[in-house]
Amino acid sequence: MSAISRTEDIMSKATHNSTVYNKSNNEAFSRILDKHISRRSMLKTGLGTAGFSLFSSVGLTGCFSSDTKPDPIPELKLGFSSIACAKKDSVVVAKGYSAQVLAPWGTPLNDMAQEWLSDGSNTALDQANSVGQNHDGMHFYPLNGSSTDGLMCINHEYIQQEALHPNGASVDPISGLRNSAEEIRKEINAHGITVVRISLLAGEWRVIKNDPHNRRITAATELQIAGPLSGHASLITPFSPKGKRARGTSNNCGNGFTPWGTYLTCEENWPGYFINRDTRSEQQIRIGIKKKDDKHTKYSWEDLAGDESEQESEFSRFNITPTGNNSLEDYRNEANGYGYIVEIDPHDPQSVAVKRTALGRFRHEGIAYGKLKEGHSLSCYMGHDTNNEYLYKFVSEALWDPADAERTDRLTVGQKYMDTGTLYVARFDEEGKGVWLPLTLDSPKQEGGTLGDDFDSLADIILNTAGAADRVGATPMDRPEWTTVDPITGSVYLSLTNNKAREEPNIANPRAPNDFGHIIRWNDVDGSDEFSWDIFVFGAPSDGANDINLSGLTESNEFACPDGLSFDARGILWVQTDNSGSMEVKDKTNDQMLAVIPSKLVDKDGKADIIHGDNQAELRRFFVGPNACEITGLTFTPDQKNCFLNIQHPGNWPYNMDATAETPEGQIIRPRSATVFIRKDDGGEIGV
Numbered sequence: 001m002s003a004i005s006r007t008e009d010i011m012s013k014a015t016h017n018s019t020v021y022n023k024s025n026n027e028a029f030s031r032i033l034d035k036h037i038s039r040r041s042m043l044k045t046g047l048g049t050a051g052f053s054l055f056s057s058v059g060l061t062g063c064f065s066s067d068t069k070p071d072p073i074p075e076l077k078l079g080f081s082s083i084a085c086a087k088k089d090s091v092v093v094a095k096g097y098s099a100q101v102l103a104p105w106g107t108p109l110n111d112m113a114q115e116w117l118s119d120g121s122n123t124a125l126d127q128a129n130s131v132g133q134n135h136d137g138m139h140f141y142p143l144n145g146s147s148t149d150g151l152m153c154i155n156h157e158y159i160q161q162e163a164l165h166p167n168g169a170s171v172d173p174i175s176g177l178r179n180s181a182e183e184i185r186k187e188i189n190a191h192g193i194t195v196v197r198i199s200l201l202a203g204e205w206r207v208i209k210n211d212p213h214n215r216r217i218t219a220a221t222e223l224q225i226a227g228p229l230s231g232h233a234s235l236i237t238p239f240s241p242k243g244k245r246a247r248g249t250s251n252n253c254g255n256g257f258t259p260w261g262t263y264l265t266c267e268e269n270w271p272g273y274f275i276n277r278d279t280r281s282e283q284q285i286r287i288g289i290k291k292k293d294d295k296h297t298k299y300s301w302e303d304l305a306g307d308e309s310e311q312e313s314e315f316s317r318f319n320i321t322p323t324g325n326n327s328l329e330d331y332r333n334e335a336n337g338y339g340y341i342v343e344i345d346p347h348d349p350q351s352v353a354v355k356r357t358a359l360g361r362f363r364h365e366g367i368a369y370g371k372l373k374e375g376h377s378l379s380c381y382m383g384h385d386t387n388n389e390y391l392y393k394f395v396s397e398a399l400w401d402p403a404d405a406e407r408t409d410r411l412t413v414g415q416k417y418m419d420t421g422t423l424y425v426a427r428f429d430e431e432g433k434g435v436w437l438p439l440t441l442d443s444p445k446q447e448g449g450t451l452g453d454d455f456d457s458l459a460d461i462i463l464n465t466a467g468a469a470d471r472v473g474a475t476p477m478d479r480p481e482w483t484t485v486d487p488i489t490g491s492v493y494l495s496l497t498n499n500k501a502r503e504e505p506n507i508a509n510p511r512a513p514n515d516f517g518h519i520i521r522w523n524d525v526d527g528s529d530e531f532s533w534d535i536f537v538f539g540a541p542s543d544g545a546n547d548i549n550l551s552g553l554t555e556s557n558e559f560a561c562p563d564g565l566s567f568d569a570r571g572i573l574w575v576q577t578d579n580s581g582s583m584e585v586k587d588k589t590n591d592q593m594l595a596v597i598p599s600k601l602v603d604k605d606g607k608a609d610i611i612h613g614d615n616q617a618e619l620r621r622f623f624v625g626p627n628a629c630e631i632t633g634l635t636f637t638p639d640q641k642n643c644f645l646n647i648q649h650p651g652n653w654p655y656n657m658d659a660t661a662e663t664p665e666g667q668i669i670r671p672r673s674a675t676v677f678i679r680k681d682d683g684g685e686i687g688v
Contacts, residue, residue: 017269017272017288017386018387018500018501019288019386019387020386020387020388020501021285021286021287021288021386021389021466022286022386022387022388022389022466022470022476023470024470024471024476026446026470026473026474026475026476027473027475027476028388028475028476028477028502029428029475029476029477029478030478030502030514032428032429032430032475074488074570074571076570076571076572076597076600076688077597077600077688078572078595078596078597078618078620078687078688079687079688080094080095080096080097080620080622080687081094081095081620082556082557082620082621082622083095083621083622083623083624084555084621085555085558085588085589085592085621085624086589086590086624087588087589087590087627088590088626088627088662089626089627089650089651089652089653089655089662089663090626090653090655090659090660090661090662090663091623091624091625091626091647091653091659091660091676092623092624092660093622093623093660093678094622094623096680096681096682097678097679097680097681097686098660098678098679098681099623099658099659099660099676099677099678100204100205100657100658100659100676100677100679101654101656101657101658101659101674101675101676102198102205102206102207102644102674102675102676102677103131103135103152103154103194103196103198103207103674103675104116104131104654104672104673104674104675105130105131105132105133105134105135105190105672105673105674106122106126106127106130106131106133106672107130107131107196107207108126108129108130108209109129109130109131109194109196109207109209109210109214109215109216110129110209110210110214111209111210112125112128112129113125113126113127113128113129113130114126116130116672118669118670119166119670120163120164120165120166120167120670121166122186123182123186124182124183124185124186124188124189127186127189127190128189128216128218129216130216131154131194131196131207132154132156132189132190132191132192132193132194132216132218133156133158133159133160133163133164133190133191133673134156134157134158134159134160134648134649134673135154135155135156135157135632135633135646135647135648135673135674135675136154136155136156136157136252136253136254136255136632136633136646136648137154137155137252137253137254137255137256137265137266137366137564137632137633137646138152138153138154138155138255138633138634138635138644138646138675139152139153139255139257139263139635140152140635140636140637140644141153141261141263141346141347142637142638143197145638146638147200147637147638147639147641147642148199148200148637149197149198149199149200150197150198150199150637151195151196151197151198151213151346151347152194152195152196152197152198152635152644152675153193153194153195153255153263153265153344153346154193154194154196154633154646154675155193155252155253155254155255155265155266155633156190156191156192156193156194156252156673157251157252157253157268157648158191158250158251158269158298159187159190159191159299160649160671161187161299163670163671163672164186164187164190165183165186169183169187169299169300170183177300177303178299178300178301178303178304179303179304181304181307181309181310181315184299184301184304184315185220185314187299187301188218188219188220188248188301188314189216189218189219189220190218191218191219191248191249191250191251191252192216192217192218192219192221192248192249192250192252193216193217193249193252193263193265193344193353194215194216195213195214195215195216195217195263195344195346195349196208196211196213196214197211197213197214200642203679205642205677212349213346213347213349214349215349217249217344217353218248218249219248219249219250220247220248220314221247221248221249221353222245222246222247222352223245223246223247223248223249223342223352223353223354223355224244224245224246224352224353224354224355225240225243225244225245225246225337225354225355225357226354226355226356226357226358226415226418226419227355227356227357227358227359227418227419227420227462228357228358228457228458228459228462229243229336229357229361229459229462229463230243230244230357231243231244232459232463233327234333234336234459234463235333235336235337236327236328236333237317237327237328237331237333237334237337238313238328238329238330238331239312239313239317240337241328243333246337246338246355247317247334247337249265249267249338249342249353249355250267250270250273250338251267251268251269251270251273252265252266252267252268252342253266253267253268253269253364253365253366253385254266254268254364254365254366254367254383254385254481254482254564255366255367255633256341256366256367256368256369256380258343258369258410258413258414258417259369259372259378259400259404259405260404260405260407260410260413260414260417261345261347261405261410262343262344262345262346262410262411262413262414263343263344263345263346264341264342264343264344264367265341265342265344266341266342266364266365266366266367266382267338267339267340267341267342267363267364268363268364268365268385269363269385270335270338270339270363271287271288271289271290271335271338271339271363272288272290272297272298273297273298273299273301273318273335273338274289274290274297274318274319274320274334274335274338275289275290275291275292275294275296275297275302275318275319275320275321276289276290276291276292276320276321276332277291277292277319277321278292278321278322282464282467283463283464283467284335286464286466286467286470287339287361287362287363287464287466288363288386289320289335292321297318301315301318302315302316302318302319303315305319313331316331317331317334318331318334319331320332320333320334320335336463337355339361339362339363339364340355340356340357340359340360340361340364341355341356341359341360341364341367341382341418342354342355342356343355343356343411343414343418345410345411347408347410348410351411354411354414354415356414356418356419357459357462358394358418358419358420358421358423358462359380359382359392359394359418359423360382360392360394360423360439360462360465361462361463361464361465362384362389362392362465362466363384363385363386363389364382364383364384364385365382365383365384365385365480365481365482366382366383366481366482366483366484366565367380367381367382367483368380368381368482368483368484368485368492369485370485370490370492370524371485371487371490372400372402373400374400374401374402375399375400376399376400377395377396377397377398377399377400377421378395378396378398378400378417379393379394379395379396379524380393380394381393381483381485381492381494382394382483383479383480383481383482383483383494383495384466384480385479385480385481385497386479387478387479387499387500387501387502388476388477388478388499388501389466389476389477389479389480390425390426390466390469390474390475390476390477390480391425391426391475391477391480391483391494392423392424392425392426392465392469393423393424393425393426393436394418394421394422394423394424395421395422395424396416396417396418396420396421397420397421397422398416398417398420398421400417404416404417422438422439422440423438423439423462423465424436424437424438424439424529425437425439425468425469425472425474426474426475426531427472427473427474427475428475428477428533432532432533432534433530433531433532433533434475434522434530434531434532434533435529435530435531436524436529436530436531437469437472437473437474437529438529439451439461439465439468439469439472440458440461441455441457441458441461443468443472444472445471445472445473446471446472446473447471451468451471451472454468454471455468477496477499478496478497478498478499478502478514478517478518479496479497479498479499479517480494480495480496481494481495481496481497481562481563481564481565482494482495482563482564482565482566483565484565484566484567484573485567486567486571486573486598486599487567487569487570487571488571488599489523489598489599489608490523491521491522491523491598491608492521492522492523492524493519493520493521493536493565493567493573493598494519494520494521494522494565495517495519495562495563495564495565495575496517496518496519496520496562497517497561497562497563497578497580498513498514498515498516498517498560498561498580498582499513499514499517500513500514500515500581501513502514515560515561515581515582515584516538516539516540516541516544516548516560516561516582516584516585517538517539517560517561517562518535518536518537518538518539518562519535519536519537519562519565519575520533520534520535520536521533521534521535521536521598522534534610535610536598536610536611537551537562537610537611537619538550538551539553539559539560539561539562539577539582539585540553540558540560540585541553541558541560541584541585541588542554542555542558544584551610551611551612551613551616552611552612552613552614552616553616553619554616554617556617556620556621557594557616557617557619557620557621558585558588558589559575559577559585559592559594559621560577560579560580560582560584560585560586561577561578561579561580561582561585562575562576562577563576563577563578563630563631563632564576564593564631564632564633564634566634566635568636568640568686568687569636569638569640570640570685570688571597571598571599572595572596572597572687572688573595573596573597573598574593574594574595574622574634575593575594575595575596575619576591576592576593576631576632576634576645577591577592577593577594577630577631578591578630578631578632579591589624590624590625590626590627590628590629591624591625591629591630591631592621592622592623592624592625592631593621593622593623593624593631593634593645594619594620594621594622595619595620595622595687596611596618596619596620597618600618601615601618622687623645623678625647625650626647626650626651626652626653626654627650627651627652627653628649628650628651628652628671629647629648629649629650629651629653630647630648630649631645631646631647631648632645632646632648633645633646633675636686639685640685640686640687641679641680641683641684641685641686642677642678642679642686643677643678643679643686643687644675644676644677644678645675645676645678646673646674646675646676647659647673647674647675647676648673649671649673650671650672650673651671652667652668652669652671653669653671653672654672654674655667655669659674659676
């Protein structure tokens with residue numbers, strides 16, 4: 001177990017690849033922000049005084065507006081005090097709350113799986129029928145409107161081989177190749193999504209074993225391909241001769257949920273699972289498929305290609321090198337079935353999950369729908385989580401009909417709103433303005449001509465979404481991650497976790513590289529492709545210089561690398577962190593979750609305000625996770641009295657089902673990612 005004890009040294013977001021795949025010369029967001037701030041006479045402030053944000057000195061929020069009339073702001077305020085930083089093998093939650101472990105990795109969903117074994121010896125079959133590893137995004141679906149009984153959908157982003165197997169991954173000592181088909185199948189089955197029924201019984205949430213809703217969708221499960229790429233030649237494989245099926249989903253990171261009751265899971269760092277040992281295509285290079293000089297893929301599943309126990313090329317498919325005469329004779333197109341938003345109907349265990357290709361193909365981090373308006377198109381917002389990548393928006397062709405929210409043929413509703421529409425990419429301009437650039441055949445390129453000069457069809461554009469975005473002049477950003485929408489104002493928020501590849505400082509973000517990240521927000525302008533934007537908060541250590549701590553954070557709310565980002569139904573914004581390599585904060589505290597109510601932040605003129613030195617106390621630390629973990633995933637029951645979040649890749653936790661119980665010093669346990677449910681001791685709503 002000594003190897004497992006060293007998981008505290010694993011960098012959060014272990015799947016993140018710092019390589020910059022965007023080779024375009026598009027103007028970066030940092031330069032635009034620099035101009036934006038400079039033109040508002042920021043330099044005259046001298047960067048303000050200690051603990052006072054430069055933004056609050058000049059009223060930057062004056063440019064932030066919306067043509068959409070917000071809902072009345074409810075009487076709401078945070079009812080807890082910030083907790084201190086912590087570095088423990090346990091969770092810490094605000095005073096007056098309890099935290100319990102729920103559905104940790106390996107929890108059996110049915111009788112086909114034996115109970116989780118602490119020596120890591122559970123089988124691949126066990127894993128196919130148990131909760132997956134490394135929980136990430138999730139959502140709670142109440143049954144019959146209940147706040148005590150429902151279905152939980154949980155993403156499983158990647159695996160930790162040293163914990164998954166008794167002694168880590170087995171390899172041949174001579175060749176260095178993987179040599180256990182059983183282990184690889186277990187790893188494949190640990191990926192994907194869990195759908196599980198949970199109920200509140202005797203004051204504790206519990207997994208309902210053998211419930212008919214319980215199921216796993218793994219990196220080997222058959223899924224449907226829908227939208228522009230369904231039936232396209234680039235999706236034809238020996239497994240799918242008609243190009244309408246895909247095998248598996250992996251690296252399921254952020255998530256979303258639809259107005260009609262389905263779950264959306266996002267395929268993020270999937271390119272590292274595939275290798276082309278021949279000449280890579282433009283789109284394979286742009287998205288980051290492994291090349292011939294790389295010895296292995298992420299987990300070397302292709303090493304067992306041709307194994308005597310292999311079924312339907314289950315391992316061979318990860319080597320996408322062309323070897324036959326066409327795509328029916330090899331798996332050259334296998335990777336083209338990955339990189340999408342996947343829609344799942346948790347209420348129908350017999351339904352087949354669908355990859356919605358119209359929403360673009362890239363390293364999806366999250367997805368959030370804008371406020372609904374009857375008779376208008378639906379909009380959803382998505383980030384591409386890689387250094388210097390883009391923010392996207394999809395607008396449905398179909399107009400919203402509230403009756404569709406009540407339909408039970410949910411995937412048919414998804415087809416209506418998610419298979420046909422227009423995909424846009426964001427260009428941020430100066431003076432707090434921006435434009436959504438459509439990715440269509442007639443869209444103009446920066447250098448002249450249209451996308452139709454380079455792509456034969458919309459399907460071809462989707463296949464190389466990032467390459468098309470390069471051509472139209474999208475704005476490279478600092479790892480766009482989760483999006484979320486304020487239910488009160490309709491403003492959209494995006495976490496930009498960091499960008500260690502940035503080399504040039506600027507007055508707005510004079511941190512080269514950007515270690516701490518920030519959160520941006522915007523409002524679309526009705527009736528046009530324009531939007532207005534601003535920076536809501538900059539992550540920073542509290543003792544950072546004024547040109548680092550631009551939001552005036554203190555020890556009560558200092559944070560780095562915002563990642564998970566969610567509004568609850570009341571309008572509280574919850575910010576989760578992935579400290580990664582930001583040691584100035586990581587040395588002080590484990591990853592955390594903070595809360596703030598943006599609609600309550602207004603300046604002296606009554607306009608939407610940002611976080612700065614005068615109001616920073618409204619941002620409060622609510623939760624701190626155990627050593628080595630990342631905090632991610634967030635969902636609530638309808639009554640707002642039960643909160644669920646995920647602890648991913650902890651180092652030496654959980655000690656028992658009490659999430660706040662600290663693992664005794666000197667005791668090493670096999671770490672288990674898990675959901676944690678939080679309840680208020682007095683039974684009231686969370687956070688207030």
